[in-house]
Amino acid sequence: MSRRRASLAPARLAPRDVLHTGSAGMRSRPTRVVLSALGIALGIATMIAVIGISASSKQQLLDELDKLGTNMLVVTPGTDLLTGRKIPLAPDAAGRVARIDGVEHVGATGTLPHTVRRSEKIPDTITGGITVQSASQDLPATLRATLRSGTWLNQATGRYPSVVLGDVAARRLGIASAGGQVYIDDQYFTVLGILDPLPLAPEIARSALVGQDVARERLGFDGRPTTVYERSADDRVAAVHDLIPRAVDPRTPRDVGVSDPSAGLRAKAATEGAFSSLLLGLGAVALLVGGVGVANTMIISVLERRYEIGLRRSIGATRGQIRGQFVTESLILSGLGGAAGIVLGALATGVYAVSGGMPWVIPLWAVGGGFAATLAIGTLAGLYPAVRASRLSPTLALHAA
Secondary structure, eight states: OHHHHHHTSOOOOOHHHHHHHHHHHHHHOHHHHHHHHHHHHHHHHHHHHHHHHHHHHHHHHHHHHHHHOSOEEEEEEOBOTTTOOBOOOOTTHHHHHHTSTTEEEEEEEEEESOOEESSTTSOTTOOTTOEEEEEOTTHHHHHTOOEEEEOOOOTTGGGSSEEEEOHHHHHHHTOOSTTOEEEETTEEEEEEEEEOOOTTOHHHHTEEEEEHHHHHHHSOOOSOOSEEEEEEOGGGHHHHHHHHHHHHOSSOGGGEEEEOTHHHHHHHHHTTTTTHHHHHHHHHHHHHHHHHHHHHHHHHHHHHTHHHHHHHHHTTOOHHHHHHHHHHHHHHHHHHHHHHHHHHHHHHHHHHHHHTTOOOOOOHHHHHHHHHHHHHHHHHHHHHHHHHHHTSOHHHHHHHO
């Protein structure tokens, strides 16, 4: 008796046979396969694109921070608590900051009460939002500024009517390269250079910068800086931040403001994925809808293939093998959709990154997690149809067919 039972034991299907039987229904209905996998593909594509675009934007900010540095501080006048007016910095404020241990570069600017225009024919009320400022010669080294065109002010050119424009100021004035002229306080100044964008000093981008000597002689500059920029060693930033107010104004250090312009970029990089959570939720909903579509497809497949199920059961297929067949079919269907979605999401991220001049970054955990999610969805979507198929009576299935 034991030998007879052993001989009647069901044969175990090899993995190749499981894949073959699981993909049989898909091969006979390719259009349905494409439409069912499309829902999964769109959900995964949305999730990959959202994560990839967020990661690319964050990497761009981090690269920008690496280039600009996080060791720059900006010193500005404080505000009088009684009158609400700005308290001017001392004329030698830049020199006082430079004497602090750990400070490497110091540059200063002073705001002037003038406007800059293309010619005297333009009313002085049309300022274009451009500020005229005096600038020290070491300001570019402090800001790590580069020039898109021309040269910076030096000891010679800083004595004469010459000006360097920020990139925004140049654009608003309609000046594309060095060599032109602008009108400041009833006299023409020659444009020596145009700066590249400065994310850590947007006020410089909207400024027309002149030398301190010509600012004193022709524009009424009193020598008091309105902003002092400093670069210190990375390990001394916190200490320098605490020392600057006492160095600039030992009697009332509270009247000196010190800020870190890179903090905004760091905060933006840290919170880059905040809004992405909502979009990820939408992608998850799309993925869930795709899973429901797969489940519906599998249920219809079971109904249409009752004869096949009954025939397989009548020739010895076990319930477990029937369940395995339909779960495998659901996994293959979801896996194809997931693979297509990863490719579509990566392409969408690439297009966005290239068009925006960003690095193309797609975290590997997003790819692996997205594909694992499709397999999980496929398993869940195929369980109920698979169990339903395995419970079909071979006699009833063949009779109904």
